[in-house]
Amino acid sequence: MELIMKQMPIVLHSLNLGFIQTLKLFILTLLGAFPLGLVIAFGSMSRVKLLRYPTRFIVWIIRGTPLMIQLLIVFYFPGLVLHNPIWGGGELGRFTASVVAFIINYACYFSEIYRGGIQSVPIGQEEAGLVLGMTKSQIFFRVKLLQMIKRIVPPMSNEVITLVKDTSLARIIGFQEIIWAGQKFMKGDQGISGAIWPLFFTALYYLIFNGVISMLLGKLEKKLDFFR
Amino acid sequence: MTILDVQHISKSFHQTEVLKDISFSLQQGQVLSIIGSSGSGKTTLLRCLNFLETPDRGVIRVKDETLFDADDPMTQKPSEIRRKRLHFGLVFQSFNLFPQYTAIENVMLARTLLEKGDPSYKSRKKQILEEIRSQAEGLMEQMGLTNRMNNYPHQLSGGQCQRVAIARALALQPDILCFDEPTSALDPELTGEVLKVIRGLAEKKTTMIIVTHEMAFARDVANHVIFMDDGRILEQGEPTEVFGNTKEERTRQFLARFQNEQI
Numbered sequence: 001m002e003l004i005m006k007q008m009p010i011v012l013h014s015l016n017l018g019f020i021q022t023l024k025l026f027i028l029t030l031l032g033a034f035p036l037g038l039v040i041a042f043g044s045m046s047r048v049k050l051l052r053y054p055t056r057f058i059v060w061i062i063r064g065t066p067l068m069i070q071l072l073i074v075f076y077f078p079g080l081v082l083h084n085p086i087w088g089g090g091e092l093g094r095f096t097a098s099v100v101a102f103i104i105n106y107a108c109y110f111s112e113i114y115r116g117g118i119q120s121v122p123i124g125q126e127e128a129g130l131v132l133g134m135t136k137s138q139i140f141f142r143v144k145l146l147q148m149i150k151r152i153v154p155p156m157s158n159e160v161i162t163l164v165k166d167t168s169l170a171r172i173i174g175f176q177e178i179i180w181a182g183q184k185f186m187k188g189d190q191g192i193s194g195a196i197w198p199l200f201f202t203a204l205y206y207l208i209f210n211g212v213i214s215m216l217l218g219k220l221e222k223k224l225d226f227f228r
Numbered sequence: 229m230t231i232l233d234v235q236h237i238s239k240s241f242h243q244t245e246v247l248k249d250i251s252f253s254l255q256q257g258q259v260l261s262i263i264g265s266s267g268s269g270k271t272t273l274l275r276c277l278n279f280l281e282t283p284d285r286g287v288i289r290v291k292d293e294t295l296f297d298a299d300d301p302m303t304q305k306p307s308e309i310r311r312k313r314l315h316f317g318l319v320f321q322s323f324n325l326f327p328q329y330t331a332i333e334n335v336m337l338a339r340t341l342l343e344k345g346d347p348s349y350k351s352r353k354k355q356i357l358e359e360i361r362s363q364a365e366g367l368m369e370q371m372g373l374t375n376r377m378n379n380y381p382h383q384l385s386g387g388q389c390q391r392v393a394i395a396r397a398l399a400l401q402p403d404i405l406c407f408d409e410p411t412s413a414l415d416p417e418l419t420g421e422v423l424k425v426i427r428g429l430a431e432k433k434t435t436m437i438i439v440t441h442e443m444a445f446a447r448d449v450a451n452h453v454i455f456m457d458d459g460r461i462l463e464q465g466e467p468t469e470v471f472g473n474t475k476e477e478r479t480r481q482f483l484a485r486f487q488n489e490q491i
Contacts, residue, residue, distance in 0.1 A: 132338035
């Protein structure tokens with residue numbers, strides 16, 4: 001115990017740095033996947049078969065294969081197979097590759113949630129808008145969007161919480177997120193070696209962060225409770 | 229003055245012909261009731277008038293403007309349809325109020341969006357918005373909903389919701405207001421308040437087309453009655469004719485089912 005207390009400042013500093021990386025990946029994934037998911041959702045609902053089928057095919061592939069493999073493919077495929085290492089081997093390259101893989105993966109999951117949300121708004125809402133002389137975009141933004149958001153907040157919350165934990169998968173391509181930061185004390189780093197507790201300790205970061213996220217999303221859900 | 233002239237409208241869904249050669253006309257300030265059993269095409273007819281469905285054949289004229297002619301693609305430009313729709317208002321069976329807006333916001337929304345397209349909107353914004361609000365307040369008062377204006381739809385009874393929906397349709401001042409079974413989704417105790425509002429509109433000479441299963445109401449409020457059966461107009465005329473001096477056997481059968489409701 002005494003040893004742990006002595007190691008604590010060094011470990012915390014390391015974990016904090018790792019957590020900042022985790023946070024960056026988390027935020028950029030959301031920023032990318034929210035809009036991209038909507039685009040994919042519209043694609044998978046398109047009346048144009050040439051758009052609908054390929055989109056659904058891609059969603060099927062992405063949802064049907066492990067994110068870990070997708071990370072490996074995104075990171076290594078350009079360099080090892082195409083002999084065009086677009087990402088480079090440095091930390092920035094690993095980070096960029098992670099962000100790209102996560103955005104693609106999560107956008108596909110989000111698209112299915114969006115699709116469910118859009119299709120759950122009764123057709124009568126659209127017809128009422130049309131009869132009142134509204135344009136399609138007015139109907140989407142002024143009538144359907146909020147109803148859709150209300151319906152997708154609970155399933156979206158699940159995905160967001162899963163994403164917080166999934167960011168740890170980026171460890172597989174050497175992205176220096178919090179798991180990586182905890183794990184390095186096993187081999188040895190800054191005079192600490194053979195310590196596994198820092199790795200276990202990372203769980204606390206995830207737990208607290210997810211607690212905050214759940215609270216915020218719960219508030220949002222409450223806020224949307226004013227209508228049914 | 230003839231405000232609406234419908235000529236030879238036909239409409240099929242896949243192989244099923246839902247409307248077969250429908251023709252009728254409507255005078256300004258008159259009320260037309262459309263009766264008939266479920267599946268006879270009444271709702272589809274209203275939806276054609278409101279451009280929610282496109283007829284396969286036929287012509288629709290309002291105030292001498294040809295809104296739709298199946299043989300003339302120039303009348304079917306999507307960009308024009310939005311403007312043409314405004315000749316008609318439609319009150320749905322299931323209200324279709326926008327749940328995230330209060331009652332009065334439901335009434336104001338469409339007109340506010342419409343005015344935004346006006347070039348002078350920016351310079352007269354405040355005045356326009358005040359105008360829209362005072363019109364909406366007037367309509368809510370007319371519907372007897374002054375103390376319910378700021379409630380959300382889920383806080384209102386079905387009858388109140390339907391009255392908001394009527395106010396919402398009236399806010400755009402349509403030439404012809406259409407009702408698609410406005411009381412069919414209501415508890416029997418609540419139909420009265422909605423029918424009373426529609427009667428009030430009839431007294432004010434609002435041009436209306438009402439699809440309804442309330443036979444007594446159809447007879448009392450209408451100047452003209454159409455009986456539809458299997459996509460056709462089987463019988464039409466003044467209410468006293470259709471109800472009192474029924475010509476067709478099919479109409480008689482249909483009306484007989486409502487006899488015990490004391491027509």
